[in-house]
Amino acid sequence: QLVMNGLVALWKPKGFTSAEFLDQFKRFLFKELRVSSGRKRKRKRIKVGHGGTLDKGAEGVLVVGIGDGCKELKHFLEGSKKYHVTGKLGVATDTYDASGEVTMERPFETVTHDTLTSVLSKFTGTIQQKPPIYSALKCGGKRYSDLARQGHLPDPPLRPVTIHSVECTEFTAPVFQLDVHCSSGTYIRSLIHDIGQGMLNIH
Numbered sequence: 001q002l003v004m005n006g007l008v009a010l011w012k013p014k015g016f017t018s019a020e021f022l023d024q025f026k027r028f029l030f031k032e033l034r035v036s037s038g039r040k041r042k043r044k045r046i047k048v049g050h051g052g053t054l055d056k057g058a059e060g061v062l063v064v065g066i067g068d069g070c071k072e073l074k075h076f077l078e079g080s081k082k083y084h085v086t087g088k089l090g091v092a093t094d095t096y097d098a099s100g101e102v103t104m105e106r107p108f109e110t111v112t113h114d115t116l117t118s119v120l121s122k123f124t125g126t127i128q129q130k131p132p133i134y135s136a137l138k139c140g141g142k143r144y145s146d147l148a149r150q151g152h153l154p155d156p157p158l159r160p161v162t163i164h165s166v167e168c169t170e171f172t173a174p175v176f177q178l179d180v181h182c183s184s185g186t187y188i189r190s191l192i193h194d195i196g197q198g199m200l201n202i203h
Contacts, residue, residue: 005067051076089174095134096189113171119198128158161186
């Protein structure tokens, strides 16, 4: 049974931005409740929002607030997060994920599990992290990603984030998998990119 106030935990699949997925959920919700989306009949408007953002290439739980439930979303924005991540050695892209243009390639054959674990130890605690250029963060009212697509190369400032723990759960070069427990605001794409850059300093 659908309600007009509360919180819902939804599983966002890969291939959708959080905003696109939320729009789909709104259409479903409005259809089921048979109410206006708010553009025509303000008195029947239902506010819908999500706590936190998952990248288009990521899948996972997205907490959605409906009506008065939106007031509780701030607690999910402030809380720590856990991710299971797959990374690939030897290649970097402009988006810091598999969807971007390759900007660098390096040999990875000498990298071992122990090497990776050694580098991971440098990325625990509070660290300074630079968000990806292709992100929803804004500069002067415009998204960094929009500026980048227009040919500009913005330089996002460093931000403090906390990595509570990061553990390699599987290593079969060039692919590795990590379990990450981190603070809100952490960009996993940036973390993987920075880990890769850390490998360059060793080899």
